[in-house]
Amino acid sequence: MSERKDSWSDKKSSANQHIALPGKLRYIQYQHSLESQYLPAIRALISKDLSEPYSIYVYRYFLCQWGHLCFMALHPTDSSLIGVVICKLEMHSSHSPPTLRGYIAMLAVSAEYRGQGVATALVKMAIDAMIKGNADEIVLETEETNIPAMRLYERLGFLRSKKLHRYYLNGNSAYRLVLLLKESATDFCLD
Numbered sequence: 001m002s003e004r005k006d007s008w009s010d011k012k013s014s015a016n017q018h019i020a021l022p023g024k025l026r027y028i029q030y031q032h033s034l035e036s037q038y039l040p041a042i043r044a045l046i047s048k049d050l051s052e053p054y055s056i057y058v059y060r061y062f063l064c065q066w067g068h069l070c071f072m073a074l075h076p077t078d079s080s081l082i083g084v085v086i087c088k089l090e091m092h093s094s095h096s097p098p099t100l101r102g103y104i105a106m107l108a109v110s111a112e113y114r115g116q117g118v119a120t121a122l123v124k125m126a127i128d129a130m131i132k133g134n135a136d137e138i139v140l141e142t143e144e145t146n147i148p149a150m151r152l153y154e155r156l157g158f159l160r161s162k163k164l165h166r167y168y169l170n171g172n173s174a175y176r177l178v179l180l181l182k183e184s185a186t187d188f189c190l191d
């Protein structure tokens with residue numbers, strides 16, 4: 001879903017300024033009671049890499065209905081937000097039969113902690129939660145130039161199902177990626 005502000009090459013220099021993870025991170029599922037504590041930090045983390053930040057209603061749309069599909073990585077000592085993944089799961093009826101489709105809407109890790117498996121851990125948690133919710137497939141869009149995201153998702157088994165030309169407002173194209181969770185999903189999901 002997200003449209004990034006800069007190209008991957010712009011990000012490369014900041015990506016080199018990694019610092020080691022501060023011990024074992026805490027990974028937690030989002031709950032509505034955490035909104036006032038974490039929603040501002042979630043918005044700040046995700047907005048950093050977006051050219052057009054989403055309104056608070058977009059976040060609430062996902063978090064109020066599918067908070068159980070949102071996972072956060074927290075600093076072990078001060079509980080500050082290091083990473084987040086936000087998803088939804090709903091029937092997709094343009095196929096026959098309809099499919100229960102998971103969607104990874106937003107994913108971000110604080111720049112200084114990238115390259116250490118945080119996003120991989122968060123996406124795996126989201127995938128497991130959507131499998132528990134009986135998803136047939138999981139889809140997402142990512143900018144074609146977003147090499148870290150493309151590598152991460154393809155390493156986890158996502159396939160490129162479609163190229164979306166000039167998908168983002170900045171004119172960049174995207175790939176739709178799909179993770180097929182059920183044998184039967186292979187018949188209908190590649191659109």
Ligand SMILES: CC(C)(COP(=O)(O)OP(=O)(O)OC[C@H]1O[C@@H](n2cnc3c(N)ncnc32)[C@H](O)[C@@H]1OP(=O)(O)O)[C@@H](O)C(=O)NCCC(=O)NCCS
Pocket residue numbers: 001002004049106107108109110113114115116117118119120121141142143146148149151152155
């Ligand atoms: C894309 C993004 C979420 C990746 O986050 P990340 O935490 O750096 O991702 P990971 O660390 O899990 O994976 C990145 C690399 O670290 C490596 N890695 C994984 N576990 C590791 C570990 N324990 N120690 C060291 N490296 C590790 C992975 O192999 C991967 O390398 P590769 O892809 O070159 O093979 C992050 O770059 C980001 O927030 N970007 C801006 C927002 C964005 O683009 N979101 C995606 C929109 S679709």
